[in-house]
Amino acid sequence: QDKRTIAVSIPAATHGWTGGVVYHAEQAEKEIEAAFPNIDVIVKTSPSATAQVSALEDLSAGQTLDALVILPFTSEELTGPVEQVKSNGTYIAVVDRGLTDPTIQDLYVAGDNIAVGANTAKWMAEKLGGEGKIVVLRGIPTVIDDERIQGFTDVMKDTNIEILDIQYANWNQDEAFSLMQDYLAKYPHIDAVWANDDDMLLGVLEAVKQSGRTEIKYALGGNGMKDVIEMVKAGDPVTPISTPYPPSMIKSAIYMTAAQFSGQAPMRGNFKLDAPLITPENADQFYFPDSPF
Amino acid sequence: MTTVTTEIADAPRRIRWADMGPFIALALVVLIGTLINTNFATGTNIANVVTRSAFIAIIAVGATFVISSGCLDLSVGSMMAFVTGVMILTMNRLEPTMGANAILVGAGFGLIVGALCGLLNGLIVTVGKIEPFIATLGTMGIFRALITWMSDGGSIPIERALRDPYRPVYFGNVLGIPLPVVVTLAVVLVGAFILYRTKYGRRCMAAGSNADVARFSGVSVARVRTTAFVIQGLCVAIAAICYIPRLGAATPTTGQLWELQVITAVVIGGTLLRGGKGRIWGTVAGALILEVIANLMVLSNMVSEYLVAAVQGVIIILAMLAHRFIK
Amino acid sequence: MTTVTTEIADAPRRIRWADMGPFIALALVVLIGTLINTNFATGTNIANVVTRSAFIAIIAVGATFVISSGCLDLSVGSMMAFVTGVMILTMNRLEPTMGANAILVGAGFGLIVGALCGLLNGLIVTVGKIEPFIATLGTMGIFRALITWMSDGGSIPIERALRDPYRPVYFGNVLGIPLPVVVTLAVVLVGAFILYRTKYGRRCMAAGSNADVARFSGVSVARVRTTAFVIQGLCVAIAAICYIPRLGAATPTTGQLWELQVITAVVIGGTLLRGGKGRIWGTVAGALILEVIANLMVLSNMVSEYLVAAVQGVIIILAMLAHRFIK
Amino acid sequence: MTRANVDPTQPALRAEGLGKTYGAVTVLSDVTLDILPGEVHAIIGENGAGKSTLMKLLSGHVAPSVGRLLMGGSAAEFPDAAAAEAAGVVLVHQEILLAPDLTVAENLFLGRELTRGPMVDDRAMNRRTAEVLASIGAHCHPRDRVGSLPLAQRQLVQIARALLEPRTVVIFDEPTAVLANDEVAALLDVVRGLRARGAAVLYISHRLDEVEALADRVTVLRDGRMIGTWPAAGLTQRAMADLMVGRELGTLYPPKRTLPAVEPQLVIDALSVDHGAVQASLALRPGEVLGIGGMIGSGRTELFEGLMGLRPSQAARITLGGHEVTHRSVRDWQAAGLVYLTEDRKGKGLLLDEPLATNLTLQALDSVHPGTRLDHAGEDRALDRAVETYDIRVRNRHLSAGQLSGGNQQKLLLAKVMLTDPAVVIIDEPTRGIDIGNKSQIYDFIDRLVRAGKAVIVISSELPELVGLSDRVLVMRGGRIVAELTGDAITEQNVVYAATSGEGHEAEPQGRAAQTYA
């Protein structure tokens, strides 16, 4: 049986969610290499789109890759380079953000960032009875962030809920803390907060706690971070839900790709991960105590 | 003759307008803030802003030493994350046996780690004779990678049991003054004392002003600079001690890009980037200016969220220009 | 007596070992790469690495001028993103009427925008008399905010119709040499000519070596420095022209932290950060060293992905140390 | 230190077979020298003879290649300057070496700060500094920032730094080059005081009158070798000069010229310079040497730096060759044919780390390199010409300017400015640090310029030079031009009188200065 190589290209662990991605990718590498001795998994992280393109070149320069599992920084920038890799006959699995030319993708495990924003917005609008004033924190200016905000604001447009403010906090707990303090100073009445990411949510909660303000009914995040799911499980009144955007989707994709080579299960097609609400009832399914995220 | 000259020696120090620049700039920014936004001058907001600026201010006091001595430290942000991570791990490890005392021991250990990190930077620069910019860019990568590795890319939260006893260190106050502000004041006073009133401070400025002159006056420039880096490391550890109770965790994003804010605060404060002149109080004004500007960006509704960084950039340049014209 | 003194010994110029440092360090890194990984020394890999280093190398040539003249530019990464954004928008706008010619016009426009961005930096530093570190930190924020605003926080992709005609600018080659390498060579040759063989180059070094002496010798230091910033802007625009076909889009994260890589390349190359000495070829070696190290990190499987940054930091420090010992 | 425990026959410091080589070049060889306590021992020699090098060897600033030092009879080794200072040997450098950002007192006490508990005792240090400054006749304040002081005050601070503590051996390397008369006189008194207290003083100067007035013994260096040591008593200035140069010297100053009655070339009307000159007016005719006299701090340098646009200034009207000058920058002036040569060759004159040719052509880039490319061959030719014309002693053209001896740096600076082929030259301290043999060459050179119809302004603190060279002398005091001397009225006494008398000035310095040159 000949040796198969699966390259995995993902963003470097610069904040909580990407940290989770790296964790799950390395777990998958260990597990698969143990289970299938003929499969070699190579995980490579890159701190920027440019670096990711470089990594693709490096990985495919010296060896023929049997498969590439990639979580692209951005769709536009990585489409060409991935197409280049594919031209050598490499099997392409794309995770999270789809390429601009979907025909390149043999396998697509999609996250749905628009749904993350939209589902949260729907839940919030319903709970607030379609009325109220809310503030929003957004992450680093990238496509993911843009899509989530878009999904959220599109839903809110059809309600009487007023979005008082949207500012960047760069998916950073500290900046979220400062920003929330300033929101609280600026707006005497806030009904709810959406932080777009659970990392930032932790900062927001701390700021709210310190201010002693009680009118804030909901503070929501997204991504399904371990600490936040614990809060959901405990039935926290301010954060009763989250939306999964599990970094483990990289692991699923690597497994599916490996299945391809273990010979029994050809894998082709699109797999869209939904963004169902995580509620106290179903939270156990989304809780992985050993994950760093 | 002698009587005449001693009179000269004791003449009152003239107020130097140039040195007032950062304070005038701060007053200006605060004035503008008060005018354009009614929420700005409220007690809570001011308290928040001042407390928040504590981290940058404390680290920047250390940076004032490093920069006065003619060096530069780009690693402070990453070092802060690393020290925070080490401290939390230590406290968590000790908590089962020591209870809340783990905080004290952990903090003490953090100070040692901070000092050692500073020493590492100092030795690379002085013994290795490597340009500080490059040396600390290297250690910046190293510290950042270590915290990422320690946290598996996720976060290192402090034990629940330690949160409550530790909380007052950030959220508490003494006679109404937030504790981080008290700590900052202490650090600034000690820093000003060392820089202006001790032999070491003199030699630090001399090393930055003209290293050759310092050397032939019998000052060991390498030792002075290494010490400056150690002071910087201690300041980072002090900032880390105040930082942990705020969010209760260290993550790979902790302290990101703080090095730029710290250097900006120091330079706005009137310290020369080429060394030889240090202004501790100016540095504090610089840190406050940065935090007030960031606060005003959120409080006012005038700019698109996309352009906040641009407006901040413009304001910093304008503040420096104003300060220039006052001279 | 007179005969003795006028006959100045015309001793042959010694090869200066100190100046060979960056090249020896590069050779060392390449040697290690060849030893630890069989894929490293393959033609494709080498071609990839060299081609890729073009961006940093081209920008770093400009930075060599700015740094030699005694300044510093932290805004190059953001400026690169901004210029890329402007160029793509221009090309997209022109494409319907001009077809592939839009690329040429867009590139020309990009050069103008780059030069103007550089001019802005230069004027703030020289006319506004603001410390370059702070001035360009300010414009860094401004350029970054502008690209975020232009892209609405998302990305600005180039028209599909332009992709194919534009592609060769990054992926094409002349007599087997990748086009970006040809462009880099051209930029380096022109840069070396200007810095070493023209009056402007002399004045640039003089301004960085001792601004007072330059002023007293009739060199307009302000003009020289402003020109250096404009050259930097042009280099950024040239890098942007080569960059677009590679990734096909500009985003708010394009060029992030490139300023640090650029400065590192320049300093590793032997240029003094305090000005007065510029080493164009050394700068190119510096850019290659950085890219080779990054390449080796991807090719070898020895370190945890979390620790890549640490290993890079260590290697850079070791390279500088090696270089020091060779001296 | 008291005189009591000093044995006047036992050398305080002895050099045995001292030598120094840089690469293949030997700059000093086989110097054996005794310096006795209670003597002033002068070292004289041409520019580049190796005087400064010898002093650096004696004071631990440079390690000797061969030979050894003995102190009080036993071998002494100074790994660095601080070690030498600890042993009681201190050098006052030819070039200013101070930390510009620190105050005068901070510089004086750097490395040996006075403390009270953990704190530095600024009060005590300032008081002590004020005393030392007063004792050497310096007029700066202990809390002045050194970087903001004029060159002469900085030199005095350097001297004060050396004299702060009692010393066994004090070495002065051209301490008076940047000083004017009253400071010189005060310094000579200080040196005499040191001698009286039993210190051994080594003294380098190109002003042979000082050597004659001060020295007990004289050692002559030529081309890095010791020619010999003589008691000063039997040596006249002329004899010293002949020993230094190794040949007979002619007259020092060229004969005075007769001034043609022509329109002035440069007219300055009411020029005021911030922190310098007040409403200064002057006119300069072609073919004339106009001397500018005055004490240190009288605003001479500031006036002309202001004229050049190097300092903020305001003028009612300035004309050059009949045309009004509206935009004043070094570059514009140079294009119009006027150049200024700075007094601060290290700080403002030369790029010390750059090669000679680069320095030489920096100001005249456009004329040396007419094309786009730098013309290296042309540059080398220019260097050869300059070396010949100005007698610059260099052994290797790849030296950097900082490796030249002080006097040779001064010549290079002169060559650099003259390369622009100006019609009007303003020279601030033209012969600072230049040996007596070369001085006359520079005077002749100035003479030739004015005879060719050019105009020269000479700012000089050296009275004989000012008097010997000028057709007309303007004297400045407190930023104002207070006197104009012509013809027979140009005497040292008149210059000194105009520079010092008048309101706000006590008559004392005049007396001392006059006495020195009597």
Ligand SMILES: Nc1ncnc2c1ncn2[C@@H]1O[C@H](COP(=O)(O)OP(=O)(O)OP(=O)(O)O)[C@@H](O)[C@H]1O
């Ligand atoms: N003294 C100076 N200081 C600063 N910049 C200068 C100086 N002299 C020339 N430059 C500028 O350097 C560039 C090249 O100089 P060069 O001397 O070749 O130009 P040039 O044609 O002689 O200029 P000009 O006619 O203005 O003297 C030009 O942009 C010129 O304006």
Ligand SMILES: Nc1ncnc2c1ncn2[C@@H]1O[C@H](COP(=O)(O)OP(=O)(O)OP(=O)(O)O)[C@@H](O)[C@H]1O
């Ligand atoms: N680092 C060096 N490398 C090479 N040559 C040097 C170096 N330092 C000094 N020299 C040479 O040593 C010689 C003696 O210089 P020195 O400064 O001792 O002369 P000096 O007698 O003090 O002259 P001056 O009267 O001009 O000050 C000069 O020719 C000088 O060029």
Ligand SMILES: [Mg+2]
């Ligand atoms: Mg000398």
Ligand SMILES: [Mg+2]
């Ligand atoms: Mg003067």
